[in-house]
Amino acid sequence: MLKENDIRLEGAGANEGQSRAPDAARGTQAHATARPHSAWSLLATASATCALIALDTNIVAVSLPSIARSFHAGFADVEWVVSAYMVSFASCLLPMGGLADRYGRRKMLLLGLLAFALSSLGCGLAPSIGFLNIWRAAKGVGAAMLLTAALAAIAHAFPGPRERARAWAVWGMTMGIATTVAPLVGGLITQWVGWRWVFLLNLPVCGVLVLSALRSVPDSRNPQAGPVDFAGSLSFGMGLASGIWALIGTQNVGWASPLTSLRFAACALLITLFIAIEKRRRHAVVDLSLFSQARFVAAVLGMFGYAACAQVMMTFLPLYLQNAFEWTPIRAGVGMLPFALSMIVGPYVGARIGRHVTASTSTLSIGLVLVGAGNLLTATLAQLNDYGWTALGMIVTGLGAGVLNGDTQKAIMACVPSHRTGMASGISTTTRFTAIVTSVGVLGAVLASRTQSAIDTAMSCGASGRTCVDARFMSDLLAGDIGHALSRLAPDVQRAMASIAPAGFATGFAAALSVAGCLALVVALVIWLLAGRRRTTERQNVVQS
Template sequence: MTGKSAATSIDRSLAYLEIVMSSTASDRFVLLTASATCALITLDTNVVAVALPSIAREFHAGFADVEWVVSAYMVAFAACLLPAGALADRIGRKKMLIAGLAAFCLASLGCGLAPSALALNVARAAKGVGAAMLLTSALAIIANTFHEGAARARAWAVWGTCMGVSTTVAPLVGGVITQWAGWRWIFLMNLPICALLALCAWRGMRESRNPHAGALDLAGSALFAAALALGIWALIDAQADGWADWRTEARLAACAVLFALFVRLQKKRAHAMIDLALFRQPRFVAAVLAMFGYAACAQVMMTFLPLYLQNAFGLPAVRAGIGMLPFAIAMVVGPHIGASLGRRVPPMALLTLGLAIIGAGNLLTAFFAGMSNYALVAVGMIVTGLGAGVLNGDTQKAIMACVPANRTGMASGISTTTRFTAIVTSVGVLGAVLASRTHAALDLHASSLADPNAILDATFLSRLLAGDLAHAGAGSEAILRIARESFASGFAASLAVAGVCALTVAAAVWLLARMASASENVKIGVSGRSGDIVR
């Protein structure tokens, strides 16, 4: 960042702080409490990735178990966001926030004391439910507290700064705690934080609710959750069962049927969770697609990068956390670049550019991944992080701009649900690519070993992918080298897929934006001709 841009950033931060300080003390307290609650969710979501190899080693867990540590949380989170928001509007946002903190705290305790990988994943799912309760209620509380234009905009800027800082420090915090205190303290540290936030919310927040809130769509929520869970289950277990196995095919078929039922139900509902009519607008579809591409191809790297740094380079948890900083810091710098570009280019062009940068960064990282040169990999990480930073706020703005003011709550729910659905889907898809390519690379290297079948079996592959080389049987230097090279090859393949997907989504967003512009021009032309006739 140049001296001029750094000074501009400092001036902007001081302006935000001045606005917040000019608000009443109670409003400041509400903003800081709600922002800290959301930052806790972001921190917890990203901090666990660095600990995955340590979790695998303690439980002797395979890759599927490690994927579920992330996916169980994300599936529950994504499935519960829309109903949690509706419930908060009905029973009260303050009550929902405190209940969410209680659920999040108890689930964190369950994670920290989990005796097995299965128990950990069940607790992680419960934690996802608590996180959905927290996020929706905290966002509603901020929106209800700050009504005026300037104060509202800057309050959201303070909230965004808290989220950015928590995202940046999460890998390092995760590495430090995992290496020096043990992975269980990643979850147990939430207990005093939740207690403090609950006390602050109880003493400092006013209750608010929406008196015109519609009925809860419990059936729609259940169908969406079941469809998403079955789809992710199929993607994760297909790595062991095989894509042609009847169990994989049955799960995918059930996922498709349940999702079709969900869409049919939403069409019939008077107050549906999702207004499907919005998806007839090319501009809205482009914005949602951009959010999906951003989350699936960039944000998901917070899960895979720590595994790569620890497996391919043999880094301890702390150094892996430090190694992720180029990506995290670039995500913080990216929004400043996006804000500058946003004054010169249309919103849809900015989304297309951001996705193209993510695609280029992923392909660059994939190209360097097998070279065992961290500096080159970091270059690709920075490019991807910059693209992600450009899109981080602009995807949300683009979605919100496509709906009338009275539907912004639902649009925000669609945006956040899309983000986390994309992450969990990408974990399953890219995890399958990672497993498949790593397996192929191991088979390729097997010819150099005296008895490859005794070492490079399915258990070895699963432990390698999970980051548990110690229990995988990689005792000799030759096997360790083969394992690391094979994982690097798998990681490169998964990033290449992510890069191609990002570029494909960028092209689709560009085409949809052109369709929207053409349609709007036709309407303007028809309106102009009608005006001439009237005159």
């Protein structure tokens, strides 16, 4: 779910206070300055590498129902197809940036391509959903290696502010195109040749990129790179995984289960350990003192709200279009276009808003209000079983997402001095992926609960305190395998459930969207209040001085 203007790790986010200027002063960028055409070849290779990650991340969402039908997998298993990848991706971003600085960005890029290709092969040949999710986690590690190395290589090859701005514009355009076409490409591949080729087609692409990287990417590193904070990264990753495990597991064991409590407790303990480690380490992956600034907290909240309430729709919208409307993967990919295309228009809307507001946090609040309004509008219209009206809500959400996509990163970077940009970028993107994977767990739980309630009500089971269908039926339905879910019911019940189940899913989807919409509005309000607090503090400081 990578989007345009995603992280720009200019080396190791883990190494606070280390400017990239010393690296440049030592002449390690000689390849780029001596041969300008080589720098642009590097840009093409690095941008294509990042576009591959964006395509792969967003293509998979369209193929989830087909994966579920192939393995007869439940909804929790399908959620892990997304979550296993996102958890490992978010956990590895910061340490991989440090490794790229220490051992060389070209080496890390090549190693990342190899890891990405091998894990794609494992995903494409996976004999079960369990093996698929293991390989998806491995793929997240490879994607983190690729992204950090590619972005650091771009920043290194274009040291001047003007040429770097042009380079990021080209990179951003490439990412925007990849994100826009991903749902349609995913639908075409899934429907025409099968979901396994969503992963297997990465192999020849990775081969081409390896050859291109060998020819166009010179090696560079930061000779002053500090030690990588593996302890902090490991505790954060395990804590995040425990929390997601708890959220997704509630669909099988319930919220009151001791297992759920144990997993949440493990999450809290590991995150507490992570904070303790970061406070004591000199070269921490996260400088916690940044969070004492109201402006920085507001910017990070903006990124969290954007990812949790808007970007997560790239996962849930394809499920909704295929389950509620019973569309094919190709048609679902086309149905995603209003959301994707409005995201392209959104940054221009954000630029116009920026001309009339002075603070970047105000733009974030406006963008989140648009996302909240769009989600609530879509939630209201989703149960009408009319795609035209649903698309209207998707457009509003997409516009808000586009506004935030252009401004969340800038807002975070504006809060820190230049020598901390690597760390700030790492915090930004780690926040993004953490928000997405957490939102998948929370909204998935809401979707499951409300869909169950809607079906029980329609079948007149709710009043008696029992459920009309078992947990396995619900799991198959939510995953998109409605045929397998219906096959285990009596013939007369099948006929009734064939229409009730899609309507119930639409109700559950509307409830999940309502939660996302309300969260976006709450975050918008908090950001607005934090911005007001900052302005008050600044006025007091002026008066005192």
